[in-house]
Amino acid sequence: MLVDSHCHLDRLKLENHDDALDAAISEAGARGVSAMLCVCISDENRAAVLDIAQRFPQVYASVGVHPTDVTDAVVSEAALLEWAQSPKVVALGETGLDYYYTKDSAEVQQASFANHLRVGAKTGLPIIVHTRDAREDTLRLIREHGSTESAGVLHCFTENWEMAKQAIELGYYISFSGIVTFKNAVELKDVAKRVPADRILVETDSPYLAPVPYRGKPNEPKYVREVAEYVAELRGVSFDALAEQTSANFYALFNKASSA
Ligand SMILES: [Zn+2]
Numbered sequence: 001m002l003v004d005s006h007c008h009l010d011r012l013k014l015e016n017h018d019d020a021l022d023a024a025i026s027e028a029g030a031r032g033v034s035a036m037l038c039v040c041i042s043d044e045n046r047a048a049v050l051d052i053a054q055r056f057p058q059v060y061a062s063v064g065v066h067p068t069d070v071t072d073a074v075v076s077e078a079a080l081l082e083w084a085q086s087p088k089v090v091a092l093g094e095t096g097l098d099y100y101y102t103k104d105s106a107e108v109q110q111a112s113f114a115n116h117l118r119v120g121a122k123t124g125l126p127i128i129v130h131t132r133d134a135r136e137d138t139l140r141l142i143r144e145h146g147s148t149e150s151a152g153v154l155h156c157f158t159e160n161w162e163m164a165k166q167a168i169e170l171g172y173y174i175s176f177s178g179i180v181t182f183k184n185a186v187e188l189k190d191v192a193k194r195v196p197a198d199r200i201l202v203e204t205d206s207p208y209l210a211p212v213p214y215r216g217k218p219n220e221p222k223y224v225r226e227v228a229e230y231v232a233e234l235r236g237v238s239f240d241a242l243a244e245q246t247s248a249n250f251y252a253l254f255n256k257a258s259s260a
């Protein structure tokens with residue numbers, strides 16, 4: 001069993017599958033991927049994400065606004081609370097801070113992130129955090145507005161061990177994508193070795209960031225296997241052990257998802 005803890009199924013490039021999402025999901029299943037979390041990025045794609053989660057029993061959903069999609073009309077706590085009522089929603093996000101692409105909007109990104117964290121604290125829903133070039137502010141906002149009960153995951157992690165360590169102390173999980181397989185990701189490979197076994201997750205973030213040997217090609221959930229194989233080797237454990245551990249971690253964190 002293997003879980004893709006973060007993918008964007010509504011954005012997959014499906015040319016190789018006759019435009020059929022069913023085909024991509026069943027190919028993933030054939031490679032052991034028994035569940036996936038389809039992540040919302042804005043109010044605009046929310047309906048598509050929820051619709052996919054309704055259609056496929058093995059797909060769960062999140063609701064939230066991605067930091068690079070935040071506008072001056074920051075999503076309110078009331079709206080997030082309402083969105084979170086939909087069936088199969090197991091998390092809030094992706095939210096967070098991205099100062100690499102959109103530093104200009106730092107202020108509204110912080111307001112949006114804080115609202116997600118507060119709704120997480122109220123509902124107990126875990127938070128899917130996207131963080132890039134914003135280490136201090138990310139950790140500060142989690143401390144100020146989050147709660148340990150609704151701790152979440154730093155997804156597609158690309159920061160350093162010091163940040164991972166502090167997030168882990170706040171109850172967070174660390175999720176690795178195909179980036180960890182890239183040759184130049186030297187520091188990240190070291191982080192992937194050091195994260196405690198009970199806090200590690202794997203993801204594709206598809207359709208982006210396909211792992212080696214598919215780097216540069218459209219990514220899809222079936223390639224979470226390559227990510228898991230690579231991380232297992234880095235950590236000196238078997239693929240089966242890593243797959244089992246990351247799946248158990250997924251259901252421990254996103255505890256509204258059922259492994260049944
Ligand atoms: Zn992200």
Ligand SMILES: [Zn+2]
Pocket residue numbers: 006007008039094205
């Ligand atoms: Zn994402």
